Amino acid sequence: MRAIFGRKIGDLTELEELTEQAIKSGQQGQSYSVIKEVLLEGDEFHSLANDFFNDQPWITEEDGGVNENREVRxxxxxxxxTGEKILVNNEGYTYARYVGIEND
Incomplete structure (x- = not known):
């Protein structure tokens, strides 16, 4: 699986725009693996999507990074x-430092 990740993206709208531009320019994205899943109710998800810089209680410093296969964790x-999905690689922080959109 591959996704295009953006660093220090402010919100979901910005992420969607940057992802669309990257796809148009031919970027393939990075391989990734999912280390855990977090299910959020609509309001919680929208709160995250409106400000990726807010610390999240479900992100720990041990999450994120790259595994031995060079896949983004x-x-x-x-x-x-809605079933909408976002990928978060926090790189040791407690906010969504790198984010990507997962497509089915």
Whole structure:
């Protein structure tokens, strides 16, 4: 699986725009593996999506990074109401430092 990740992206709208531009320019993205899944209710998901810089209680310093296969270690965040998904690689921080959109 591959996804295009953006670093220090402010919100979901910005991420969607940057992802669209990257795809148009031919970027393939990075391989990733999901280390855990977090299911958020609609309001919680929208709170995250509106400000990726907010610390999240479900992100720990041990999450994120890269595994031995050079895959990005991600948290899959799922909107319980819509099924929309965001990938988070926090790189040791407690906020969504790198984010990507997971497509089915």
């Amino acid at each position: 991600c948290i899959r965040v799922i909107n319980q109401d």
